Amino acid sequence: MLRTIADRKKATPAQIALAWLLAQKPWIVPIPGAKKLERLEENIGGAAIELTSDDLREIESVASSITVQGARDPERLQRMTGLEPEREDSRMLLKDKIAIVTGGGVGIGKAIALRYAKEGAHIVVAEINEVTGQQTAKEVSAHDRHGLFVKTDMSSLSHIDAMVEKAVEAFGRIDILMNNAGVNKQLNFFEVTERDWDWIHSINAKGLFFCMQAVAREMAKNNYGKIINLASIGGKGFRGTSNIAYAGSKGAVIAMTRIAASQLAPHNINVNAICPGATRSEMYDTIIRQIVDRDKITEAEAIARIDVSIPLRRSNTGDDIANIAAFLASEESRNITGQSLNVDGGLMWD
């Protein structure tokens, strides 16, 4: 069709195409990629061609049936330009959702907070560490989302209530709670003290429950919510777990996830848990250092000892957990509730 018009106008098809582009938006100057001088001259000639309204209608009737490649082929675009293509709004899993991420300053929580922001959510970073919490909130803003840091000690009920209040004050509602904050330390059976027990359980189990309770009260008002609890395969009795008190606290998380899922289902609130195996993070690094000190081996040996025990031979990265956390926070998992899903390279089957 371009050739027919080109013959009529004594021009080339490329010139007709450029003349048509100019006729669409004359204030946009197309820059044709031409490596040869004669091609460039030919293209420039396109600006001198006048298309009648009949010509334009003829071209448009064919152009409207053409499928545009490029933007619809983001992987190809990335290969060609090296740039990560912007996600189209319609492809964002969590567009305009309001999410609280506890312990979002570093490690798994930070990876999840940034992934949620990339998926379109605004993030409340509920974190005890002011420096890292502020930093994550700042990085959320780089995704053009609101990042609000609220200093929160998850072992304190008054902190949790104040944090939830601030979140609602700032955003009007809460759609997603990512109950991630947790603590641990490498201790064998006989080393665990009452102090260790209370410290671990006050954050991993008690804080997690009261945060679910405070947030679910808000979610119930809107008859909508997604709660995701960070448990561990330790909570399912994984033999290689670092600490029996920690495993007990994560077992409590798995049990509470099921009970909360059934009691909150009438409010259209899904509650699920993620059970990571070994995951590279600050916590992982601390455990590695403790194994190094205890067993007098090198850091590389301690890491290899863990990796060799994993069927897929690799520990998780924060992104491995963020992927499933995004799925569980989205509508793609709308009929999944009460589940505790392992991400562990094949260490545990249930």
Ligand SMILES: NC(=O)c1ccc[n+]([C@@H]2O[C@H](COP(=O)([O-])OP(=O)(O)OC[C@H]3O[C@@H](n4cnc5c(N)ncnc54)[C@H](O)[C@@H]3O)[C@@H](O)[C@H]2O)c1
């Ligand atoms: N890393 C692993 O191998 C692994 C494995 C299984 C489960 N998990 C669980 O995943 C979650 C995240 O672990 P991680 O490896 O990223 O840990 P991490 O130690 O790297 O990060 C934990 C974050 O929680 C914050 N935090 C600690 N105490 C807090 C408190 N009282 N109030 C608020 N925030 C507090 C810390 O400041 C930090 O930002 C935890 O619940 C952990 O038990 C981790």
